[in-house]
C-alpha cells in the first residue's frame with residue numbers, strides 16, 4: 001500500500017491526522033504531509049483516505 005497526498009487540494013482540516021497520526025500531519029503551512037508513504041496501519045489509513053473532505057488523499061495497492 002502506498003499513500004499520497006495532493007497538498008494543493010488539502011484544506012488542512014486535520015481529519016486524517018486524527019485518524020492516523022503516525023501517517024499524516026498537518027504542517028505549519030496548513031497542508032497535509034505524509035509521514036509514512038508505505039504505512040502499516042492499513043485500516044486507519046483507508047478510513048482517513050475515504051473521509052478526507054476534499055479527496056486530497058490517494059491509495060495505491
Ligand code: SF4
Nearest residue numbers: 010011013014016052
Ligand atoms: S483530511 Fe484531507 S483536507 Fe483534511 S488535512 Fe487531511 S488531507 Fe487535508
